[in-house]
Amino acid sequence: MSETRPESDVEPADAAAERTKPHRRPSPIGSRPLARPRTSPAALAPNTARSGHATAPVHRVSAIARQRRRVALLALAGLALLAAAMLAGICLGENDLSPARALNALFFGTGDRGDVLLVGRFRTPRVLSAVIAGAGLAVAGAVLQRVARNPLASPDVVGITGGASLGATAAVALGLAAPLTPVAALGGGLCAATVLGLLAVQIDGSQAAPRLKGGISPTRLVLVGLAVQAGLTAAVNLFIVRFPAELASSALHWTTGSLYGRNWNETIIGAVTMTAALTAAFALHRRAAVLDLGDDAAGALGVRPGPARLQLLAVAVVLASLAVALTGPVGFVALAVPHLVHRLAGPPTPGTLALNALAGALLLLTADLVAQHALPLDGLPVGVVTATLGAPFLLALMARQNRPDPRTAR
Amino acid sequence: MPDALPTTAATRRRTPARATAVLAVGLAALAVCVALSLALGTRPVPLPTVVDALLGHDTSRDALAVTGIRLPRTVIGLVVGAALGLAGAVCQGVTRNPLASPTTLGVNAGAALAVVTAIHLLGLTRPAEFLPFALAGAALAAVAVFALARGAGDLDPVRLALSGTVLASVLAAWTSAVLLTSEQTLDEARFWLVGSLASRGLDMLAPVAAPLLAGALLAFFVAPALNALSLGDETAAALGVPVARTRLLGGVAVVLLAASAVAVAGPIAFIGLAAPHLVRAVIGPDHRLLLPGCLIGGPVLLLAADVLGRMLLRPTEIEVGIITAFLGAPLLAVLARKAAR
Numbered sequence: 001m002s003e004t005r006p007e008s009d010v011e012p013a014d015a016a017a018e019r020t021k022p023h024r025r026p027s028p029i030g031s032r033p034l035a036r037p038r039t040s041p042a043a044l045a046p047n048t049a050r051s052g053h054a055t056a057p058v059h060r061v062s063a064i065a066r067q068r069r070r071v072a073l074l075a076l077a078g079l080a081l082l083a084a085a086m087l088a089g090i091c092l093g094e095n096d097l098s099p100a101r102a103l104n105a106l107f108f109g110t111g112d113r114g115d116v117l118l119v120g121r122f123r124t125p126r127v128l129s130a131v132i133a134g135a136g137l138a139v140a141g142a143v144l145q146r147v148a149r150n151p152l153a154s155p156d157v158v159g160i161t162g163g164a165s166l167g168a169t170a171a172v173a174l175g176l177a178a179p180l181t182p183v184a185a186l187g188g189g190l191c192a193a194t195v196l197g198l199l200a201v202q203i204d205g206s207q208a209a210p211r212l213k214g215g216i217s218p219t220r221l222v223l224v225g226l227a228v229q230a231g232l233t234a235a236v237n238l239f240i241v242r243f244p245a246e247l248a249s250s251a252l253h254w255t256t257g258s259l260y261g262r263n264w265n266e267t268i269i270g271a272v273t274m275t276a277a278l279t280a281a282f283a284l285h286r287r288a289a290v291l292d293l294g295d296d297a298a299g300a301l302g303v304r305p306g307p308a309r310l311q312l313l314a315v316a317v318v319l320a321s322l323a324v325a326l327t328g329p330v331g332f333v334a335l336a337v338p339h340l341v342h343r344l345a346g347p348p349t350p351g352t353l354a355l356n357a358l359a360g361a362l363l364l365l366t367a368d369l370v371a372q373h374a375l376p377l378d379g380l381p382v383g384v385v386t387a388t389l390g391a392p393f394l395l396a397l398m399a400r401q402n403r404p405d406p407r408t409a410r
Numbered sequence: 411m412p413d414a415l416p417t418t419a420a421t422r423r424r425t426p427a428r429a430t431a432v433l434a435v436g437l438a439a440l441a442v443c444v445a446l447s448l449a450l451g452t453r454p455v456p457l458p459t460v461v462d463a464l465l466g467h468d469t470s471r472d473a474l475a476v477t478g479i480r481l482p483r484t485v486i487g488l489v490v491g492a493a494l495g496l497a498g499a500v501c502q503g504v505t506r507n508p509l510a511s512p513t514t515l516g517v518n519a520g521a522a523l524a525v526v527t528a529i530h531l532l533g534l535t536r537p538a539e540f541l542p543f544a545l546a547g548a549a550l551a552a553v554a555v556f557a558l559a560r561g562a563g564d565l566d567p568v569r570l571a572l573s574g575t576v577l578a579s580v581l582a583a584w585t586s587a588v589l590l591t592s593e594q595t596l597d598e599a600r601f602w603l604v605g606s607l608a609s610r611g612l613d614m615l616a617p618v619a620a621p622l623l624a625g626a627l628l629a630f631f632v633a634p635a636l637n638a639l640s641l642g643d644e645t646a647a648a649l650g651v652p653v654a655r656t657r658l659l660g661g662v663a664v665v666l667l668a669a670s671a672v673a674v675a676g677p678i679a680f681i682g683l684a685a686p687h688l689v690r691a692v693i694g695p696d697h698r699l700l701l702p703g704c705l706i707g708g709p710v711l712l713l714a715a716d717v718l719g720r721m722l723l724r725p726t727e728i729e730v731g732i733i734t735a736f737l738g739a740p741l742l743a744v745l746a747r748k749a750a751r
Contacts, residue, residue, distance in 0.1 A: 237735070381586070
């Protein structure tokens, strides 16, 4: 697991922050530099970790070591929980199987033929889809929130998953082959991200350079994203009305987010593409860490902020779109997981990025299990469960946005 | 009632000559939209036939298309547009929020969810039966959104709009969930659900007449108090306006108007947001003029969108709810830009 990877890419960044802005730490609230909005958890993170110990480097090192231990422990716990949830996913259903029977059927193909079919053909792809999509969504959310310096900027809130689901719906409508669905979703996601970027930049005021600056108010971005979402929903509705009823139902799946009826073909395509995209996200992590220091410091460290930011945004969009191509726009995961991980594991490192993937997979899989088994309604799509959980979470986050954050009042 | 106009510019605008001119232009625009709605459709009907059919001289198939389909559709468009426009204006007045509307506050979505659930569980088929459920759903959603926005403090405009939109997205997810469990419900509800004026008879207006009328009367009753409210709660109270009662009555008016419109035509988005802004740009912020203005502005927008939907993809048509959502989304983005701090 990557939590054991060396974290050398973060430490020089922190050290550079010490060098470049030694006078900023004790500054009063009013004179906080605008380039680093206090609302961003990513920008905030190194400060909170450091604030008490900044004058004693020895303590800092031990703090980093402590965080590493903590991340490793959390990863172990997460892996254990994920394994348990996956096992539950292949055991539970209309016919509950014992774990031994299910595992036998899965790995050795022995036992009852019905079991083998049930586990191998239906339940395993569903479980794997949940894991892949959950990991992708959570990492996409983490990267997006960090780069946009906005704790509310997750692909489902700002409309990227809506665009991807429009692309996927269009692919279904035009009768394209299954392997093309992720491509279409990707196209839709990129289009939505571009529209959002243009609107957000416009909102930013007279910024000459077309780039996402830190100046966009988080709630404003959400409102613009919801507007984009409304337009996209209208487009999907157009398809739903145009289709015959049975196709309309499958189009509706794409607007809600559901793990129902995943097959091996889609799962394998999803797994391969998602692995590539996740690798890219980890490879770019160093740049995200440098960007956290502000554009000037990043330039001094040899990272051009414009292209780096664009690469990271592109990776986030690709991750979210691939997840949508697999499951439809499942909300909440991308928004909530980075916040939970940040609270549990502390400032972002490659290790916490891996934790994000793990927690996202766990959350989506658990939500699907709850939707399938714990609720009295039959065939409830997982997207409904996550949307219901996500709304109060989003509102609570926004409420905290408008209050001065106690952690920043240092 | 206290005359509480906030700006002198608005007062200056109310010269009799200007008022007459604005009224004339508004009525002319409405007449043009009605004429277009009667004259244009997926079935090409020559203009003389349209006139003959309306005068009752013609009974050909073409004439039937005009009297049997386009005329009811236009009338329903007028009524629904007026209801949505009025509801939007009251929404914005009550919440003192330029982003408020039955769509952005989740009221439409609440009505839609209740109706779809009723279709699914009770097997309703006639929109006339939708009304009580639409009313209940709209009322619940309105109460919920105010509770959500209130819970965290004062009624910040962006917060209220966000709470409403977030609530609307959850309600939409639950609507999808109901639709996904039953293909039959989906087939019955999907055309209603996107918002459409097509294939509805005039008899559909009978059951909603009473709530529409009550809602409109309430709206006009609170109009002067809304002017005072636009100065802020404390000033309004100092001027002798019962703030809480005004909010409550305004909210009831919004629920009555929006739920009736949804029961007839489905949740048509953004007319309630756009119409008050359009009218306000022309005649200023005085609610005593704004509300009647929305009775003209709402139908103009709705009929124009409906005609556009009929003409874009001939010979098929696009439902008016889809057109308004496409046009309304950028409007919301622009307004959000203006409203946020």
